[in-house]
Amino acid sequence: MFARNRVLREVDQGGNTAAAQALIETNEPILSFDTAYNLQLAISQYEPFVAAGGWEEIPQEAYNLSIGKGGKANIAVKRRLISSGDMAVVENVDDMFDQQTDAGVRAFQARHGLIVNGQVDEPTWYAMSVPAQTRLNQLYLNFQRVQTMAANLSERYVVVNIPAATIEAVAGGMVEQRHTAVVGRVERATPIMASKVSQINFNPYWHVPKSLIERDLTKYMQEDPEYLTKQNIHIYDGSGAEISPTTIDWTNIGAAVNYMFRQEPGAENSMGHCKINFYNPYDCYLHDTPTKALFGENARFHSSGCVRVEGVNQLVNWLLRDNGDWDQARVDTTFESNERLDVECKARVPLHTTYITAWANKQGTVSFRDDVYQFDAQGKVTFEEA
Structure with a gap:
């Protein structure tokens, strides 16, 4: 008890979180020749370690361990963190979840794109349980992916890294x-593609795709006949005349898809305050969202293929900086006004959606993500891009 109280007094959880974030929040792009070089260095470090047997398995007893807790499972957690470089080598590995263990867990969580809370929660336990050989295979695959793509990058570009569910706006080799x-x-799934950003739609209408009418809208209307009204979605026939939801048989999917469904601009619009267009055959785009809570989750794989962007107003300002008459204040004001406005981008900034599950920076920090679409399992190095 006394040891636990001492640990709780000494630990600086905020400082440990800041140190963990500093490991990954550099200005180095995930897609670059520098990253390819850093991945080579990581491979050279992982290969002998894997050949020697890799890290030990984490027992189930480690689940939910956190600062101040004692128990033999802490020894396994510490050995695991030392093995992957998240915790410094110590002379004696004891059974107390102490300041160093808290810092190590937070570093591990930051490198794996997890919520940094210092607790061996379910996502952290599963990430720790991935064998070192699997991580080495990820390094091999992603070195080839990054090396291949880096040759096609321009001075300025946007990258959507699907496994990380993150976006980088890059210029001059810096994020x-x-x-x-x-x-x-x-x-x-969000498709893999290369395109160029063409237009910003401020406060857009949302025309519900046929696929979503078939899969989702008819089901929602059967569950709640007021769903369309609550979501501010109007229905139009082929001549453009608005019709009432009560005239449609929602159990007949074939009948529903013959109409156009349009959501009005506003707080409930599925695209939020803006839509970022780029040429592609998938009807895919970047956009704002009213469901901001999803950005705080570990696994952010919820959309129907399009990409929702946190802080999208800042990205819009970055994309429009060559337009001359746009700044952050004007972007924010236009968002708040709910005014419908389409702005052509003078600079057609290249945009890449890609699949990188492992990368490294010049600090030597190696980051990993789950193989959510199973492209690593398939050994995919290149992708057919639209």
């Missing part, structure tokens, strides 16, 4: 903005 994102779930 100028980094955004948390929500990307497509497994059954409605």
